[in-house]
Amino acid sequence: MPAKTSFSWDKARRRRFGVWRYRELLPINDDIEPVTMCEGGTPLIRVNRAVNGNVYVKFEGGNPTGSFKDRGMTVGVTIAKHLGVEGVVVASTGNTAASAAAYAARAGLKCVVVLPRGGVARGKLAQSLLHGAKIVEVDGVFDDALEEVFTEAVINGKRDLYPLNSYNPWRLEGQKTIAFEIVDELSEVPEAVVVPVGNAGNISAIWKGFKELYNYGLINKLPKMIGVQAEGAAPLVATWKTGSNALIEVEKPQTIASAIRIGKPVNWLKALNAVKESGGVFITVSDNEILEGVKDLARYEGIGVEPASAASLAGYRKAVEMGLIDRNGLAVLIATGHALKDPDTITKYFSY
Ligand code: AN7
Numbered sequence: 001m002p003a004k005t006s007f008s009w010d011k012a013r014r015r016r017f018g019v020w021r022y023r024e025l026l027p028i029n030d031d032i033e034p035v036t037m038c039e040g041g042t043p044l045i046r047v048n049r050a051v052n053g054n055v056y057v058k059f060e061g062g063n064p065t066g067s068f069k070d071r072g073m074t075v076g077v078t079i080a081k082h083l084g085v086e087g088v089v090v091a092s093t094g095n096t097a098a099s100a101a102a103y104a105a106r107a108g109l110k111c112v113v114v115l116p117r118g119g120v121a122r123g124k125l126a127q128s129l130l131h132g133a134k135i136v137e138v139d140g141v142f143d144d145a146l147e148e149v150f151t152e153a154v155i156n157g158k159r160d161l162y163p164l165n166s167y168n169p170w171r172l173e174g175q176k177t178i179a180f181e182i183v184d185e186l187s188e189v190p191e192a193v194v195v196p197v198g199n200a201g202n203i204s205a206i207w208k209g210f211k212e213l214y215n216y217g218l219i220n221k222l223p224k225m226i227g228v229q230a231e232g233a234a235p236l237v238a239t240w241k242t243g244s245n246a247l248i249e250v251e252k253p254q255t256i257a258s259a260i261r262i263g264k265p266v267n268w269l270k271a272l273n274a275v276k277e278s279g280g281v282f283i284t285v286s287d288n289e290i291l292e293g294v295k296d297l298a299r300y301e302g303i304g305v306e307p308a309s310a311a312s313l314a315g316y317r318k319a320v321e322m323g324l325i326d327r328n329g330l331a332v333l334i335a336t337g338h339a340l341k342d343p344d345t346i347t348k349y350f351s352y
Contacts, residue, residue, distance in 0.1 A: 019177045035077045035107040039070035044185045049300035054330045061338030069099035072171030076164045077103035086160040091145035094124030101131035114145040121342035143264045166201030179209025191329030196311035197227040198260035200271035207274035224280035228315030230255030231284045240282040256287040259308035285314035304339030
């Protein structure tokens with residue numbers, strides 16, 4: 001019997017799902033074989049009830065390990081494998097670790113994850129264990145863990161371990177595909193893209209994606225980038241308010257959203273530039289507003305996100321209230337990670 005459709009489910013076609021559909025816009029030679037799990041291609045879901053307005057959620061919880069980190073990790077681990085290193089190392093508040101552990105496993109590379117002791121949500125820790133990463137815990141917060149990786153892997157030159165934190169440009173190359181998908185799916189450029197900000201890699205990467213489309217003449221306008229931080233972990237908001245280009249660090253960042261409990265964001269300068277250039281803004285939201293966001297996405301929309309991700313809904317509401325973005329304008333909220341990442345916070349605050 002001849003096939004009824006013209007689809008050819010060959011290897012090449014499957015490899016070109018999600019992030020790798022945009023291979024021409026990634027600076028990677030065609031002869032390099034990607035380490036991929038078909039990440040990206042995540043749902044863009046119309047918001048019906050959580051807010052009035054023309055709003056979509058880009059649900060990055062739909063990625064293979066449940067967060068947007070997979071977009072960067074597929075590219076980063078592809079490069080690591082190509083370089084022939086023995087393994088990879090990351091400092092992480094949890095999602096980067098989970099993603100690195102999974103992609104390293106797939107590539108046959110070792111993986112070391114450096115985590116702030118007691119500061120990582122249980123689902124993420126479980127994923128790192130599941131995929132066989134070596135876990136090193138550091139007393140302190142994420143920023144201390146990152147310093148450890150930077151000192152060991154970069155300064156002391158442990159060349160067998162390739163550092164994959166978001167100062168690694170390959171990660172950002174993968175994450176910029178969020179912008180490509182938004183434009184592809186909506187066939188227009190939103191007025192605002194709202195992004196929870198921790199280390200500030202994602203907001204920088206998404207802006208890079210939009211800028212590339214603009215520079216290639218594929219779009220003729222750009223969105224405002226709205227960066228949202230938790231009140232107790234808001235170095236970029238503090239810096240934004242001064243109007244200067246000197247980062248105001250937060251020594252002891254605190255928020256219920258452990259993913260973005262970061263006081264010294266490594267991509268701070270890129271992110272400041274992205275928000276400024278786009279005509280956007282950095283704003284804070286409280287932990288209560290974040291929890292309201294989690295609840296409303298879950299109960300009005302059926303979308304389960306971890307706390308950090310709900311900062312985008314909380315931030316959108318605030319930005320509209322403050323008149324920073326148009327209530328009727330098209331907006332996309334980046335929901336960065338899945339609810340299952342952080343079962344403890346959910347059972348604590350949504351108990352029966
Ligand atoms: C769910 O995993 O930094 O501003 O080590 O997990 O690009 O850092 C996670 C960050 C937002 C912030 N939402 O993104 C890590 C880590 C979720 C996250 C962010 C993170 P960036």
